[in-house]
Amino acid sequence: MSTNNFDVAIVGGGAAGLSAALALGRSLRSVVVLDAGHPRNAPAHGAHNLLGNEGISPLDLLAKGRTEAAGYGVDIRATEVRDITRNSNGDFDIQTSDARRVSARRLLLATGLVDELPDVPGVAELWGSSVLHCPYCHGFEVRGKRIGVLGTSPMSVHQTMLFQQLSDDVILFTHTMPPLSEEERQQLSALGVQIVDGPVARLDIADGSLRSVELADGTSIDRDALVVAPRFVVVSELYTRLGGTLAEHPAGQIIPTDPMGATDLPGVWAAGNNTDLAAVVAVSMGAGVMAGAAINADLIAEEARLALANSAAATAG
Structure with a gap:
């Protein structure tokens, strides 16, 4: 020693x-x-x-x-x-x-x-590539793509607004976040953001990239990137x-x-x-x-x- x-x-x-x-x-x-x-x-x-x-x-x-x-x-x-x-x-x-x-x-x-990432199968596997959290760190790389936001907290609305600046195709999956107020729903709608209620069950991965987000009810929605809040x-x-x-x-x-x-x-x-x-x-x-x-x-x-x-x-x- x-x-x-x-x-x-x-x-x-x-x-x-x-x-x-x-x-x-x-x-x-x-x-x-x-x-x-x-x-x-x-x-x-x-x-x-x-x-x-x-x-x-x-x-x-x-x-x-x-x-x-x-x-x-x-x-x-x-x-x-x-x-x-x-x-x-x-x-x-x-x-x-x-x-x-x-x-x-x-x-x-x-x-x-x-x-510490949200406990959704597929999130950890794609972290740092198709799954991201910071618009200033990685937002430019997903500009114009089909972006999803996984709602887990009140800050998910803010995240959604930041990423809608980068793409015309942004979906907020409410998942486990607190209920949206009527004003928040109207504001997101006015910005062209689609809101999908219900929990997310898993991410579908193809060739190492995100293919779709699958809801607990079995609905599958194609996305190129998913935004999360660790x-x-x-x-x-x-x-x-x-x-x-x-x-x-x-x-x-x-x-x-x-x-x-x-x-x-x-x-x-x-x-x-x-x-x-x-x-x-x-x-x-x-x-x-x-x-x-x-x-x-x-x-x-x-x-x-x-x-x-x-x-x-x-x-x-």
């Missing part, structure tokens, strides 16, 4: 974590990124609204990011973090799945979130184990931070989807850079205090 000491340990090697690592590496900090290798957007064909890398494969983007961070001396390890504790010095001792222990003065949690579950076990408390959010829970990513726990920052459920890749990158800069500034302040204390002690001696 080996022990390594770093200025900063980053848990999570996605857009936020690697962006923070890049900023810290360029500031000559010793940094380790510990990544379990399960990026949330892996099923997607491309990452969008990403200036200079529009449409790039999410996995290719991360590979580029790892190469860039490593070029500034960042140590990137494919391993899962099992536990984090704070030692008597106030630093963090991190235990990983490869039985190696890492010690760091500061900690950044860039652990992201997990999408439940966003933040990966927060390490944060709460350290003593942190999650904050409530209309779509779930988040790790609360200040604008630069600092949490209520001394020495702990967070960035990415674990603090912002709606953050797209570009936003997560920005949050990572800001957190990296804040961590570096915090370390500089500590080093200045220690230098002053040592100077005073030397003078007194």
